Amino acid sequence: MFLEEYDVIVVGAGHAGSEASASAAQMGASTLLVTMNLATIGQMSCNPAMGGIAKGQIVREIDALGGLSGIVSDKSAIQFKMLNKSKGPAMWSPRTQNDRMRFAEEWRLQLEAIPTLDFYQEMVSGLVVENGKVTGVKTSLGLTIRAKSVVLTNGTFLNGLIHIGEKQFGGGRAGERNSTGITEQLIDLGFEAGRMKTGTPPRVDGRSLDYSKMSVQPGDIEVSKFSYTDRSSKLSRQRDCHMTYTSPLVHDLLREGFDRSPMFNGRIQSIGPRYCPSIEDKIDRFADKDRHQMFIEPEGWDTVEVYVNGFSTSLPEDVQFKALRSVVGFEKVKFFRPGYAIEYDYFPPTQLKHTLETKLVENLYFAGQINGTTGYEEAASQGLMAGINAVRKIREAEAFILRRDDAYIGVLIDDLITKGTEEPYRMFTSRAEYRTLLRQDNADLRLTSVAYDLGMVGEDRLKKVERKQEETDKMLQFLRNTSFDYKEMNVLLEEKKSAAVIQNDKFFKVFSRPQLDLEDIRRFDEVEKYIHKQNLDEDILEQVEVQVKYSGYIEKEKDNADKLNRLEDIKIPPNFDFSHIQSISIEARQKLKAVQPVTISQASRISGVNPSDISVLLVHMGR
Known part of the structure; x- marks a missing residue:
């Protein structure tokens, strides 16, 4: 077999x-x-x-x-x-x-x-x-x-x-x-x-909902996709989602079942996700809120099944049903299955x-x-x-x-x-x-x-990325080296309510202004001709714009990362006995022993390990 x-x-x-x-x-x-x-x-x-x-x-x-x-x-x-x-x-x-x-x-x-x-x-x-x-x-x-x-x-x-x-x-x-x-x-x-x-x-029957009472949540007009490969394509059509809200009446109906809720009667002792709470948890924790958003998400192209995002619950099924029927647009709702909690x-x-x-x-x-x-x-x-x-x-x-x-x-x-x-x-x-x-x-x-x-991707995909990097770098260099006419630029800057310039300068410098985007810069013949000549696609142009706008932040983060990564080079020997280092706190010794970090950098990120403890470790590592 x-x-x-x-x-x-x-x-x-x-x-x-x-x-x-x-x-x-x-x-x-x-x-x-x-x-x-x-x-x-x-x-x-x-x-x-x-x-x-x-x-x-x-x-x-x-x-x-x-x-x-x-x-x-x-x-x-x-x-x-x-x-x-x-x-x-x-x-x-x-x-x-x-x-x-x-x-x-x-x-x-x-x-x-x-x-x-x-x-x-x-x-x-x-x-x-x-x-x-x-x-x-x-x-x-x-x-x-x-x-x-x-x-x-x-x-x-x-x-x-x-x-x-x-x-x-x-x-x-x-x-x-x-x-x-x-x-x-x-x-x-x-x-x-x-x-x-x-x-x-709960999952419900979309045919039983009144979408006219809800607000439409459409997809993007300019559609993209996840994969960088050609193994998938962008959507040519989309399905809408919808949004509605709970209400004080819905909350009161849900509270009627709190004594039968495993969340509140002690049946569930374990901890749930903080950032995706149940509806009963929202009502309990945010008592000052009189309504909560609910996103109505279709389960597919052809099915009528609908996912009720924002209404996660483990309340009894009759309580779930009664409360949902009081939500705007859900007055005639039919269940496919109730919500539940799982430990x-x-x-x-x-x-x-x-x-x-x-x-x-x-x-x-x-x-x-x-x-x-x-x-x-x-x-x-x-x-x-x-x-x-x-x-x-x-x-x-x-x-x-x-x-x-x-x-x-x-x-x-x-x-x-x-x-x-x-x-x-x-x-x-x-x-x-x-x-x-x-x-x-x-x-x-x-x-x-x-x-x-x-060995996870082939050479064709690598070459495609290398071209993207090369063309991005070349256009950034073009913007750094190519000057604009300040009189022509001031027409654009006035239109965009941005401060005028008093002399010719490089495109890179003015492009970094928050008021300008790539479409503005493309109005200049030199830029548009370069893009057309190089046959640059949208991915490369997006990359160029981001790197121009955020060049200062990017360089700063790279510098900070480089400094911290030097600590990654300082290895801690396997099975190192932290209990013998008396100069660090008891808490730090316990945490270090439990986690057994492999580098000084990892040790510095452990909760309870202080900078002074790291200084002592550096001495022990010969630094």
Whole structure:
């Protein structure tokens, strides 16, 4: 039934498992993807959308590294939006609304097209661990499948418990059983485990809604896409979303069920996502608000099923229904299924290395919600990194680790490994101190050459990115070297209500003014002729504009990153005994011993480790 020994076995086929198996197999490793249900590969368990604030940057980074999430998202998209366009480019974040069924189908087709990837449907009930190293998995049928490495991406399935009001039952998500056995074995092996909670709103029949009472939320007129490749295309048509609001009446009706809510009667003890609270949590925490937004999102091109974003709940189904019927536009609503909360096991990620390999068991990797994160994009990026590193480890190649100034993925993993998390971790632009460098528009420039070295992308794609970089640099140089006529420029500046110039100067200097954009500069013959002669596409022109406008900020962040990265070069010996350094605080010694940082830079980011502690460590490292 199976190979005698696989290079990599991936357990679970959600977003993390799909990317992990795809990356390992694309690198030529013999890979087996084991899941409890092959019909739900890549399923969107919650909202039918990809990307958003900071998450869109992650999808672009996955694509630049050779992952498949961007391609799958583009191929199944029904709407595209670039969020935060009113702010600077560091905040721009792409987002797609997706056809849920086609998203899962596209993931299945993409994975089946990889020759070195095998599939098997069954529950993995345990691991085979020999002499501190994982050597395979055991299934519920009693089969043992051998492997050189294993990636666990169990999502919300580990001892998953679903709550709807006072009712509770085991399950990994609606309609699917949970996974048992793995948590207990990992605890026996010495791992620390915890419980987290997440939730989802009701799904309703779109035919029963009155959209005329809601405000329309259309997609962008100028449509873009996630993938830098030609394997997907931009949307030629889009579906609208809609927005409505709760009300004081809705809140009162929901409060009637609070005594039957597992959130408030003590049935749920675990912590849920801070930035995606349930509707009952919103009412309780923000009692001064008399209404909350609800985004009505279609589940696909053809289905009538609708996702009620902003109404996540675990209240009894009768309370959910009664309250929703009091929302404007929902007066005749029909349910497809009620909302619910789910509790599941996770393992604090400080037990991992930056490669996502566990510290306790060699060649065992964790990725996704098992590490305490929330969100498709966060999970997918971890799966990608775990798959790559699993292959590199068995090939005795250098570990692949992204720094905080390399990618949002680097920020995500460093935060998890160094700081840990006691609540579901979600990525935001504010978490990245170098977000001006980590923009959605330059992910290909940052990461494609790295992906080529890893064997994740081909030479054609590398050459395309090299041309983009070369043409961007050449046009920037053209703007620095080419002068404008100040009289002609002042006509434009007066029109734009910007201060006049008194002499001829370089285009680069005046273009950096916030009042001017690329279309203004293209009114000058010299600029337009250059663009036409070089046959520059929109991606290059966008890159030029961003780099002109933000050149000062970009250089400053690069300089700050370079200074901090010098600390990355100062390695801490493996198994270094921090308890013997009496000159640092007790808290710092405890935190350092628990995390076991590999560099001084990582040590400096641990909560509870102060600059004075770092100074003492530097002395011990001979600096």
